[in-house]
Amino acid sequence: xxxxxxxxLTKSFGALVAVNAVTFAVDEGSLHSVIGPNGAGKxxxxxxxxxxxxPTSGRIVFDGRDIAGTPPHGVARLGxxxxxxxxxxxxxxxxxxxxxxAAFARQRSWRGLAWRRADRYPEVAERAMAxxxxxxxxxxxxxxxxxxxxxxxxxLELAIGLAAAPRLLLLDEPAAGLSPEExxxxxxxxxxxxxxxxxxxxxxxxxxxMSMSDRISVMHFGSLIAEGAPAEIQRSxxxxxxxxxxxxxx
Amino acid sequence: xxxxxxxxxxxxVLLPIFVRHSIATEIWIFAIxxxxxxxxxxxxxxxxxxxxxxxxxxxxxxxxxxxxxxINVVLALAIGVAVGAVSAALxxxxxxxxxxxxxxxxxxxxxxxxxxxxxxxxxxxxxxxGMPGVPRPSLLGLDIHAPLAYYSVVALLxxxxxxxxxxxxxxxxxxxxxSIRDNELRAEALGYDVPRMKLAAFVLGGAFAGLAGVLxxxxxGIVPLEAIGFVFSGNVVFATLIGGSGSxxxxxxxxxxxxxxxxxxxxxxxxxxxLLGVAFVVVxxxxxxxxxxxxxxxxAWRHAxx
Numbered sequence: 001x002x003x004x005x006x007x008x009l010t011k012s013f014g015a016l017v018a019v020n021a022v023t024f025a026v027d028e029g030s031l032h033s034v035i036g037p038n039g040a041g042k043x044x045x046x047x048x049x050x051x052x053x054x055p056t057s058g059r060i061v062f063d064g065r066d067i068a069g070t071p072p073h074g075v076a077r078l079g080x081x082x083x084x085x086x087x088x089x090x091x092x093x094x095x096x097x098x099x100x101x102a103a104f105a106r107q108r109s110w111r112g113l114a115w116r117r118a119d120r121y122p123e124v125a126e127r128a129m130a131x132x133x134x135x136x137x138x139x140x141x142x143x144x145x146x147x148x149x150x151x152x153x154x155x156l157e158l159a160i161g162l163a164a165a166p167r168l169l170l171l172d173e174p175a176a177g178l179s180p181e182e183x184x185x186x187x188x189x190x191x192x193x194x195x196x197x198x199x200x201x202x203x204x205x206x207x208x209x210m211s212m213s214d215r216i217s218v219m220h221f222g223s224l225i226a227e228g229a230p231a232e233i234q235r236s237x238x239x240x241x242x243x244x245x246x247x248x249x250x
Numbered sequence: 251x252x253x254x255x256x257x258x259x260x261x262x263v264l265l266p267i268f269v270r271h272s273i274a275t276e277i278w279i280f281a282i283x284x285x286x287x288x289x290x291x292x293x294x295x296x297x298x299x300x301x302x303x304x305x306x307x308x309x310x311x312x313x314x315x316x317x318x319x320x321i322n323v324v325l326a327l328a329i330g331v332a333v334g335a336v337s338a339a340l341x342x343x344x345x346x347x348x349x350x351x352x353x354x355x356x357x358x359x360x361x362x363x364x365x366x367x368x369x370x371x372x373x374x375x376x377x378x379x380g381m382p383g384v385p386r387p388s389l390l391g392l393d394i395h396a397p398l399a400y401y402s403v404v405a406l407l408x409x410x411x412x413x414x415x416x417x418x419x420x421x422x423x424x425x426x427x428x429s430i431r432d433n434e435l436r437a438e439a440l441g442y443d444v445p446r447m448k449l450a451a452f453v454l455g456g457a458f459a460g461l462a463g464v465l466x467x468x469x470x471g472i473v474p475l476e477a478i479g480f481v482f483s484g485n486v487v488f489a490t491l492i493g494g495s496g497s498x499x500x501x502x503x504x505x506x507x508x509x510x511x512x513x514x515x516x517x518x519x520x521x522x523x524x525l526l527g528v529a530f531v532v533v534x535x536x537x538x539x540x541x542x543x544x545x546x547x548x549x550a551w552r553h554a555x556x
């Protein structure tokens with residue numbers, strides 16, 4: 001049963017068709033990767049799914065309803081959280097507040113919004129601390145987010161996504177700019193999410209994608225050119241031509 | 251109770267001993283005004299260059315009601331808060347549609363519009379001459395004509411306003427506004443309706459400005475045209491920057507420095523704004539966090555040197 005599916009989803013910027021009639025579906029509880037060369041339209045696809053961009057045409061069906069054109073804050077409230085390829089955090093706020101805000105946003109009720117002290121929401125604080133614990137930042141909860149290393153900021157980026165307790169988690173290159181050591185830790189973190197969350201993952205590191213994904217979609221020049229289990233993708237001649245061939249032999 | 255609160259309470263009690271009562275009163279009024287701006291400027295990152303719109307509108311509206319209908323003080327204060335909030339909602343609704351420079355220009359342009367309405371509508375506002383004869387009726391049977399009595403009322407309202415503002419900035423809304431200041435796109439992606447949150451900051455800031463406006467009108471018994479002018483809007487930005495925007499007590503310190511400086515030094519030296527100019531340049535170049543940051547640095551330095 002797919003949790004989210006798109007129907008001929010298209011986004012054009014003037015003459016450029018960044019996402020071209022993409023139809024795909026992601027099963028609940030699966031880890032679905034989207035790969036493709038730079039400029040293939042992967043991040044634009046994410047921006048459509050998360051509402052940052054409105055599609056030119058086509059539908060996005062999340063949990064049985066069409067959400068195309070819903071603004072980002074509305075999409076987030078439905079339970080779709082994302083991480084960004086370029087780290088997007090709240091630099092002057094503490095690490096705890098960064099995830100606290102993500103957890104609070106998903107509270108069913110915002111009672112006491114402008115009056116109750118923020119530390120009087122035990123369930124939000126608990127969620128925030130649990131997530132920091134999971135990514136290994138609990139020890140730095142009080143530090144401002146700008147004070148930690150790039151690698152830690154990437155972990156925080158992931159934590160912000162998780163804190164929302166999302167029904168669908170969009171991860172845009174969580175390992176972007178990480179050292180081999182840090183990448184290994186990030187891969188462990190992401191693979192621990194398998195089965196607990198429905199995840200769509202954009203990632204360039206092919207070995208990572210092949211080992212973790214339940215399914216893989218391949219994009220090239222805005223279009224979906226292949227979809228299947230990792231083994232099938234690895235065998236596909238078209239994928240090799242468009243993508244893998246340009247990098248390294250698997 | 252924290253040390254900051256003890257210092258503030260002590261200042262509230264001791265100030266009228268050292269400073270002329272009307273100036274002391276003005277300091278706390280201006281501080282209330284600054285608290286409201288700081289929610290926008292310091293916490294949400296929205297530089298509103300039109301806070302006098304709400305200050306002046308409330309002062310005129312309530313001044314008129316006090317003169318024509320002799321409403322009581324409690325009602326006057328409540329209406330002032332409401333007028334400040336409603337005018338801020340109108341202005342804010344238009345302004346939050348844009349960001350950056352366009353936002354600032356919109357707040358400024360709308361301020362000018364309100365100013366010219368006040369300037370032209372002489373039958374109500376008195377135009378250039380201002381609206382004189384605003385009475386200061388008794389508060390719940392207490393005569394507050396004596397400067398010290400009125401000072402006490404204003405000081406009490408200031409402490410109340412400060413407490414309310416602390417509740418606001420320590421609430422989830424306070425955190426959300428700060429997250430918008432830091433990274434608007436991320437706040438939106440988390441599920442916060444950013445324009446609506448900004449509007450909330452506007453309305454709350456406008457309510458504080460409205461309260462300050464009414465207290466100002468009753469302090470001097472007149473609503474001068476300047477009370478709705480852009481210079482006044484600039485002054486409160488200025489005072490808040492000097493004190494330290496983005497910290498709760500910044501605008502309070504700023505108001506203290508600004509009013510005290512302008513009232514005491516202007517008596518001795520007519521070109522005192524020069525001094526303010528220098529202070530402003532120093533803050534912008536070296537001390538973005540104003541007096542509050544200077545204090546924090548001094549503490550850190552003293553701590554480091556044992």
